[in-house]
Amino acid sequence: MILTLSRRALLAGAAALALPMAVAADDAHPPLRMVTSFTINSMDPWTQGFWMQEFGQAELLMQFRDDGAHHPWLLEALDKPEPTRWVMTLRDGITFQNGKPVDAQAVLAAIEAAIANSASARGSVPEGAVFSVTGPLELSVTTPEPWPELPGVLADESVFLILDAEAVAEVGEDWAQLIGAGIYTGPYEVTALDETRMVAVAHEGYWQGKPALPGLTLAFVPDANARILALQNDEADIALYPPLAARPAVDATPGVHFNLGALATGGFTGFMNLQQGLLADATLRKAVLRATDFREIAEDVFRGGVAQATSLYAQNLPFALENYTTDLSEAAALLDEAGWVPGPDGIRRRDGQRLALTLAIYPQQPDLVPLSTAVQAQYARLGIEANVVSFDGINQALMEPSNRWDIAMVSSGAASWGRVQNFLNSYLLPGGRRNYGGYDNAEVNALVPELATEADPDRRRAILHRVQEILWEEDPFAFSYNIHLDRVIVNDRYACYPPGFALYHVSWLTAPCE
Amino acid sequence: MARALGLRLIQGVLAAFGASLLVWLMLPLAPGDPAEMILQARRVEEPTAAQIAELRERFGLDQPYWQRYLLWLAGVLQGDFGLSWRTGEPVWDGLMRRLPATLYLVGLSFVISVAWSLALALVAARWVGRWPDRLVLAYTRVLAALPSFVLALLLLQFVVVGLGVGLVLSGGAGATLVFAAAVLGIDRAAGWTQLLRAGLIEHLARGPADVARARGARPRRVLTVYALPAAMLPWLTALGISLGGLIGGAPILETIFTWPGIGAHVLTALSVRDVPVIQAFVLIAALAYVGASLLVDALALLMDPRMRAGAVR
Numbered sequence: 001m002i003l004t005l006s007r008r009a010l011l012a013g014a015a016a017l018a019l020p021m022a023v024a025a026d027d028a029h030p031p032l033r034m035v036t037s038f039t040i041n042s043m044d045p046w047t048q049g050f051w052m053q054e055f056g057q058a059e060l061l062m063q064f065r066d067d068g069a070h071h072p073w074l075l076e077a078l079d080k081p082e083p084t085r086w087v088m089t090l091r092d093g094i095t096f097q098n099g100k101p102v103d104a105q106a107v108l109a110a111i112e113a114a115i116a117n118s119a120s121a122r123g124s125v126p127e128g129a130v131f132s133v134t135g136p137l138e139l140s141v142t143t144p145e146p147w148p149e150l151p152g153v154l155a156d157e158s159v160f161l162i163l164d165a166e167a168v169a170e171v172g173e174d175w176a177q178l179i180g181a182g183i184y185t186g187p188y189e190v191t192a193l194d195e196t197r198m199v200a201v202a203h204e205g206y207w208q209g210k211p212a213l214p215g216l217t218l219a220f221v222p223d224a225n226a227r228i229l230a231l232q233n234d235e236a237d238i239a240l241y242p243p244l245a246a247r248p249a250v251d252a253t254p255g256v257h258f259n260l261g262a263l264a265t266g267g268f269t270g271f272m273n274l275q276q277g278l279l280a281d282a283t284l285r286k287a288v289l290r291a292t293d294f295r296e297i298a299e300d301v302f303r304g305g306v307a308q309a310t311s312l313y314a315q316n317l318p319f320a321l322e323n324y325t326t327d328l329s330e331a332a333a334l335l336d337e338a339g340w341v342p343g344p345d346g347i348r349r350r351d352g353q354r355l356a357l358t359l360a361i362y363p364q365q366p367d368l369v370p371l372s373t374a375v376q377a378q379y380a381r382l383g384i385e386a387n388v389v390s391f392d393g394i395n396q397a398l399m400e401p402s403n404r405w406d407i408a409m410v411s412s413g414a415a416s417w418g419r420v421q422n423f424l425n426s427y428l429l430p431g432g433r434r435n436y437g438g439y440d441n442a443e444v445n446a447l448v449p450e451l452a453t454e455a456d457p458d459r460r461r462a463i464l465h466r467v468q469e470i471l472w473e474e475d476p477f478a479f480s481y482n483i484h485l486d487r488v489i490v491n492d493r494y495a496c497y498p499p500g501f502a503l504y505h506v507s508w509l510t511a512p513c514e
Numbered sequence: 515m516a517r518a519l520g521l522r523l524i525q526g527v528l529a530a531f532g533a534s535l536l537v538w539l540m541l542p543l544a545p546g547d548p549a550e551m552i553l554q555a556r557r558v559e560e561p562t563a564a565q566i567a568e569l570r571e572r573f574g575l576d577q578p579y580w581q582r583y584l585l586w587l588a589g590v591l592q593g594d595f596g597l598s599w600r601t602g603e604p605v606w607d608g609l610m611r612r613l614p615a616t617l618y619l620v621g622l623s624f625v626i627s628v629a630w631s632l633a634l635a636l637v638a639a640r641w642v643g644r645w646p647d648r649l650v651l652a653y654t655r656v657l658a659a660l661p662s663f664v665l666a667l668l669l670l671q672f673v674v675v676g677l678g679v680g681l682v683l684s685g686g687a688g689a690t691l692v693f694a695a696a697v698l699g700i701d702r703a704a705g706w707t708q709l710l711r712a713g714l715i716e717h718l719a720r721g722p723a724d725v726a727r728a729r730g731a732r733p734r735r736v737l738t739v740y741a742l743p744a745a746m747l748p749w750l751t752a753l754g755i756s757l758g759g760l761i762g763g764a765p766i767l768e769t770i771f772t773w774p775g776i777g778a779h780v781l782t783a784l785s786v787r788d789v790p791v792i793q794a795f796v797l798i799a800a801l802a803y804v805g806a807s808l809l810v811d812a813l814a815l816l817m818d819p820r821m822r823a824g825a826v827r
Binding site: 035039041042044047048119120122123158173194195196219220221222223225226229230232233235236393395396422433 | 547550553558561562563564565568569600601602603611612667670671674675678681682683684769770771772774778779781782
């Protein structure tokens, strides 16, 4: 036993994979029972495959970890010998669960199959990119322009899952045949999948070592209350996606625990409307930012269930600044400077016009109700009236010019899987699909395209710092009200389980607490 | 009678397709871009314009709305309900795989609600104005005001978790079917009880009941033999009409009880505007409603000769 544990600990250290884990344990553990809100509809790897890396079935070439960096996973190394060429070196000795070797040819086949079948993969690869095998365990990719986001692309669960492309092609679209076919490389192999649950068993030949559990069951339970009740009734060990509102009740219930994890890569983001209303004035936008009490939102409104925003990005990301400060005096001075003076009812006025803003929220995010209420109170302290309006289908509603709003509160990921480019392109550039407020800053417009092909890490960091400075100091538009924290509800057996960072819920080391 | 039923059948099929047309016409008013929502359901959080365009082309989302409806209708008439935008699976396969579980749930809840409302209404009418009647009235008022999902959560919290009876996660287990059907049935029975009670009280005060009592019939016989058959006709009609409500209410309860019926499938389809699945469900629900109405009509024709004569004329 001691020998097994030591070997495992050594392997874990060597692999340095900071997956969600409890203490590795012996073979006597029962299978893990998880409940999640989403249903895995089929074994179709191109539309449903992303779930498989979240629960220990599939793996990726790279992994995004809570230090905000990308680390090799199935790769041993990812190098960039030239600005337009990356070299990927695979670990030796990895096999698919069906026993076939994971060599460069197999990985190339998986990448090509993904590009042919997955809209997400196609959308992530720049035009002119060529993947090729350059050795038994080596691939290279060349691009016309530098492709700095490749590590993030390889770590994104919806892009390149490493699978046995030959076995997948053989089943056509009869995806059920992939159950038990061992097409992935992860520690747990799917043995059953239906409308209610997925069952997976340990893959004994797993490349990092023997999985800590004999298997796991993942039940699909859309109702959040039912997921919590399943834990209380000892039918599940871990419940994913609990609402923050459930935390007080869970904390008061013996035998269950509301666990918070690492910083997520997004949060509730505020977007200001520059095309209609008062926020066309940059001074007013700056005042609004300084009137926002980020500490109060995190600690008092959500009682620590979210993290305090200190910049647009989560603090664990290497390019995040710490430039958010709440300063009511400065905010008041900015409003005075802009000509907004307090009226008899405390609301500021200019030329007879009340300083009234409309906050846009949407019903799919119930946590926006307490957030918007708190923000109303915060702005009122400065003499800004804030009214709340709720739009169903927020993305479309905010792009519709006839809808009146000043600040939209939207849950978004500014750096999902460590990839920043999509957010910047989509939300900040003129013509971006989600440039809700018509933002058009000449410097940002130049910096964002430069970032897309900038390979030098120092220059990339400088660009991202500058964008954050512009958004706070000079030309505010998008800002974080908070940063989300990963969260789960667990029973006593898994009381030490930390919520999976970047949706990696199960690793080969996940086990009950000792 | 056959002609009358035939006419009702034609009306029913037209009503079902009318419902599908209505839903199709309303869907463009629903906010959110289906292509974007489907991609997000596939974990493509920030889809590119090219990805959205590709999905639109694949599912014909670029075609005019009326054209898409006609294509869908032509497919349905040939038994092809198209592919789910979300999963890519044939819609019919997805629904048929889950339909039996929903039919078990709806069928059992219907039996429970009929038996429960009949029993409560007879008790209330037998002792009208006295404490059993007042108790039934109070009970039905509370139940009528209580949403079924609240009842379901209370049952799970206090019976399943509290008393340790049954399981929260059904996985298709029979015990959960009984719980879910009981909640759905008991919730629906409240209104039916009030309707039948009112009918029974009305017919207990009419001539035939008076004559029976004058001839020495016992109160129970007067109630069950003279008042009940006459009071049942409007109650049966209400049952038929409410069957659609049972099917409509099933998704929420299936979700809470993790019953593997159509419920969660349809709710997910609604959340991502998976129109082919929504349309097929609406058609099935409408046809079920029409089928139940036809059954009630047939029963009414059998029970009341005056309706048969009217139909022939």
